[in-house]
Structure formats: structure tokens, C-alpha cells
Amino acid sequence: MEWENQEMQHHHQQGEDYLQYQIQNExxxxxxxxxxxxxxxxxxxxxxxxxxxxxELHKSMSAHHDFTGIRLGNLYCDPISASVGHKITARQRWTxxxxxxxxxxxxxxxxxxxxxxxxxxxxxxxxxxxxxxSETNVYNWFxxxxxxxxxxxxxxxxxxxxxxDVSTKEKKTKPVDPDFITxxxxxxxxxxxxxxxxxxxxxxxxxAEQFGLLG
Amino acid sequence: MEWENQEMQHHHQQGEDYLQYQIQNExxxxxxxxxxxxxxxxxxxxxxxxxxxxxELHKSMSAHHDFTGIRLGNLYCDPISASVGHKITARQRWTxxxxxxxxxxxxxxxxxxxxxxxxxxxxxxxxxxxxxxSETNVYNWFxxxxxxxxxxxxxxxxxxxxxxDVSTKEKKTKPVDPDFITxxxxxxxxxxxxxxxxxxxxxxxxxAEQFGLLG
DNA sequence: GTTCTATGAATGAACG
DNA sequence: CGTTCATTCATAGAAC
Numbered sequence: 001m002e003w004e005n006q007e008m009q010h011h012h013q014q015g016e017d018y019l020q021y022q023i024q025n026e027x028x029x030x031x032x033x034x035x036x037x038x039x040x041x042x043x044x045x046x047x048x049x050x051x052x053x054x055x056e057l058h059k060s061m062s063a064h065h066d067f068t069g070i071r072l073g074n075l076y077c078d079p080i081s082a083s084v085g086h087k088i089t090a091r092q093r094w095t096x097x098x099x100x101x102x103x104x105x106x107x108x109x110x111x112x113x114x115x116x117x118x119x120x121x122x123x124x125x126x127x128x129x130x131x132x133x134s135e136t137n138v139y140n141w142f143x144x145x146x147x148x149x150x151x152x153x154x155x156x157x158x159x160x161x162x163x164x165d166v167s168t169k170e171k172k173t174k175p176v177d178p179d180f181i182t183x184x185x186x187x188x189x190x191x192x193x194x195x196x197x198x199x200x201x202x203x204x205x206x207x208a209e210q211f212g213l214l215g
Numbered sequence: 216m217e218w219e220n221q222e223m224q225h226h227h228q229q230g231e232d233y234l235q236y237q238i239q240n241e242x243x244x245x246x247x248x249x250x251x252x253x254x255x256x257x258x259x260x261x262x263x264x265x266x267x268x269x270x271e272l273h274k275s276m277s278a279h280h281d282f283t284g285i286r287l288g289n290l291y292c293d294p295i296s297a298s299v300g301h302k303i304t305a306r307q308r309w310t311x312x313x314x315x316x317x318x319x320x321x322x323x324x325x326x327x328x329x330x331x332x333x334x335x336x337x338x339x340x341x342x343x344x345x346x347x348x349s350e351t352n353v354y355n356w357f358x359x360x361x362x363x364x365x366x367x368x369x370x371x372x373x374x375x376x377x378x379x380d381v382s383t384k385e386k387k388t389k390p391v392d393p394d395f396i397t398x399x400x401x402x403x404x405x406x407x408x409x410x411x412x413x414x415x416x417x418x419x420x421x422x423a424e425q426f427g428l429l430g
Numbered sequence: 431g432t433t434c435t436a437t438g439a440a441t442g443a444a445c446g
Numbered sequence: 447c448g449t450t451c452a453t454t455c456a457t458a459g460a461a462c
Binding site for chain 2: 448449450451452453456457458459
């Protein structure tokens with residue numbers, strides 16, 4: 001369909017009220033509904049539980065195997081997804097796994113600029129333990145990471161940033177840093193929002209310790 | 216926290232969708248700082264990474280097993296589904312107003328193919344007078360506009376390489392979990408999830424699926 | 431309220 | 447490196 005027409009109408013319909021909504025939303029800052037809070041809570045707990053249980057499973061099943069070789073040729077195929085036979089969209093482009101991302105972020109963070117070829121090789125090797133990856137991927141990742149962090153066309157926290165008028169100038173500068181998901185260990189350590197979650201936190205630490213994620 | 220308030224009011228509107236929107240927005244008072252968002256993100260990603268890793272281990276070590284029945288302990292957690300259904304991501308996406316759209320279209324048509332950063336700034340400023348918008352929004356808009364108009368041409372010449380995607384239909388909303396999780400509620404006070412944690416999300420979901428948590 | 435579609439946004443890769 | 451392209455994901459609003 002030709003959105004040109006349709007869209008016009010569509011948006012017009014919303015009119016000022018909608019605009020008002022947007023503005024208000026912007027003004028009141030970051031908020032989330034209780035429903036969202038709920039979801040969040042669930043997610044964290046779920047992770048916690050899953051990690052814990054998986055760790056147990058792992059323990060009970062002595063590690064005799066080497067699992068690093070899970071990959072289908074050079075075609076990326078998320079092992080987990082694949083195993084489920086689900087969402088296997090034979091991706092054409094590399095997608096870092098959470099772990100890989102974490103590692104990359106860590107390196108990036110301490111990193112003093114673009115890794116040398118040598119370093120990239122090392123990193124790539126390291127990351128291969130956690131999934132299919134090539135040196136090029138690593139290289140690109142760093143390039144992109146840097147470029148985007150630099151370009152920070154704002155968007156950090158509020159994608160709907162905008163002030164209707166005057167207040168614009170000062171708000172333009174976004175107070176937040178573009179880096180996210182950096183150094184997990186540090187992050188988790190310093191992040192502690194409450195006792196109830198501590199269980200999850202603790203198990204995280206244990207897990208991390210066990211697998212040397214923090215070291 | 217003032218959680219209660221919100222919770223209460225959460226259930227009475229049912230008017231137009233928009234009205235609902237407004238109320239919700241108005242009602243939601245939970246705010247979290249950027250740092251909190253950051254930390255939260257980290258934590259979730261950390262869990263995600265750990266889970267992923269563990270799952271991999273487990274999977275490779277038990278290739279000959281049948282995990283259909285694997286239950287993560289006696290923990291009945293179905294929170295995943297909930298998350299899947301509603302998306303925690305509170306990210307609100309920008310929606311151009313009719314005026315903004317028109318202006319954008321004009322600029323686009325004027326052919327100056329690529330707006331360039333500088334221009335984007337100008338455009339953004341211009342459009343701010345007609346509604347909330349950020350440079351990123353403008354940037355994305357042009358990116359998408361170009362990409363899509365291009366793709367359109369492409370598809371028209373070629374037969375419909377239909378990829379009537381099969382995916383996604385499992386995103387069904389699921390009946391949610393037990394109280395177990397609710398206990399934690401007190402803990403999580405205010406969050407806002409604006410950032411994209413879909414990555415962590417995905418692996419999380421995959422994990423859940425793999426272990427049959429989704430039912 | 432469920433499904434579908436248009437489209438904002440994220441991001442790996444490529445280009446100059 | 448900075449910028450742009452291509453592909454994919456997620457979601458708001460429309461359609462049913």
C-alpha cells in the first residue's frame with residue numbers, strides 16, 4: 001500500500017492529543033508501567049532460576065565433552081535456537097551471542113582504541129569458544145562500536161526525545177553514556193537493587209565464579 | 216514505593232485506546248535513572264550470557280539425552296512467556312506527526328539523497344516545531360525511506376520471493392506464573408527499560424524454549 | 431482481542 | 447574511519 005496517503009490520514013487522526021501524549025511522555029522522563037515492572041521482575045527471576053538450575057545440571061553431568069565445536073559450517077546458527085529447531089533462520093550475518101557481546105564490551109571498555117590485527121586474532125579465538133565468529137566480525141564490531149558510540153546522535157534513553165520549543169537546547173545533550181552492557185562483573189557487583197533479588201545475584205556470582213566469568 | 220497507587224488506577228479506563236494511553240502514561244510514575252537502566256541491562260545480559268553458556272554446555276553433554284522432560288528443578292517459572300508476550304521493552308517509538316511526515320517527504324523528494332549529519336540537525340530542529348523528534352529519528356527515517364523505496368522497486372521486478380515468514384507465531388501470550396515471582400515485587404521498585412535488551416531477551420527465550428519452560 | 435501490516439530502530443557489513 | 451546499505455527485530459495502529 002502506498003503509505004503516503006494512508007499515513008497522512010492516520011497520523012492526522014491522532015491530532016493534538018497524540019502530540020500531547022508524546023510531549024508529556026517526554027517530559028515526565030523515563031517511566032514504565034507496573035505491568036512492565038512485573039515483567040521485568042519475572043525476567044530477572046527467571047534468569048536467576050534458569051542459571052541456577054542449569055548450573056546444577058551441569059555439575060551433575062560431569063564435563064567429559066568438549067562443546068566448543070558447535071557450529072554448522074561457517075554459517076551462523078545459534079546453537080540454542082538450533083537445538084530447539086526454532087527460529088533457525090539460517091542467518092547470513094554474524095550475531096554475537098550474549099557472552100561474546102559481553103566479552104567484546106569488556107575489551108572495548110578497557111580497550112585503548114582499535115585492536116591491532118594481532119589482538120583481533122586473539123579475541124576472535126577467544127570468542128570462538130562461545131560461538132561462531134571470525135576475525136572480520138570482530139574487526140567490524142569494533143569499528144561499529146566505536147563509530148556509533150562516537151556518533152551518539154543521542155537516543156540513549158529516550159528515543160522520543162524532543163522538546164517542543166525553547167527548552168530544547170540544554171536538553172539536547174544527553175547525560176547518559178552510549179556504552180551499555182559493559183563490564184558485566186562490575187555492573188552486577190555495583191548493582192543491587194534489593195534483597196529479594198539477592199538470591200539471583202548470589203547465584204549469579206556463584207555461577208560466574210564457577211565458570212570464570214568474572215575473572 | 217508508590218507502587219500501589221499506580222496499581223490501583225491501572226484498571227479503569229476502557230475508553231478509546233488513546234484515552235487508555237493517556238491514563239497509563241499519566242499513572243505510571245516509576246522512574247529510574249539512566250544508571251539504573253544501565254545496571255539492569257547489564258544484569259540481564261549477564262544472566263543471559265550465563266544461561267546461554269550453561270545451556271550450551273548442557274546440550275553438548277547430553278546430546279544423547281532427551282530433554283523433553285527436563286524441568287528446571289521444581290521451580291515452576293513461566294515468567295518467560297509473560298515476557299515474551301508483552302515485551303518489557305518500554306521503548307516508545309517515535310511517530311511522526313502528519314506535518315513532520317509531510318516535511319520529511321518533501322525533503323526526501325527534493326532528491327538530496329543523503330541528508331548528511333548537518334542537514335539532519337537542521338531538519339530535526341525544524342521538525343521539532345511540529346512535534347517531538349530527535350536527530351536520530353530523522354536519520355532513521357531517511358534510512359528507512361530510502362531502503363524501503365529501493366526494496367520496493369526490487370520486488371516489483373522480481374517475483375515475490377515470498378518469505379511469508381513462518382516465524383513469530385509462537386509469540387503467544389501465555390498464562391502466567393505463580394506467586395513465587397510476586398514475592399520479589401517489592402524489590403523492584405522503579406525501572407525503565409528503554410534500552411534494547413532484546414539480545415539478552417532472545418537468548419533468554421531460546422533457553423526457556425529449549426528447556427520446555429514455555430509449556 | 432487476535433492477527434496483520436507499516437515502519438521505527440538496531441546492527442553487521444560494506445563502501446570511499 | 448566516517449558514512450551508508452541491507453537485513454532483521456519489535457511494535458503501534460489497523461483490520462478482522
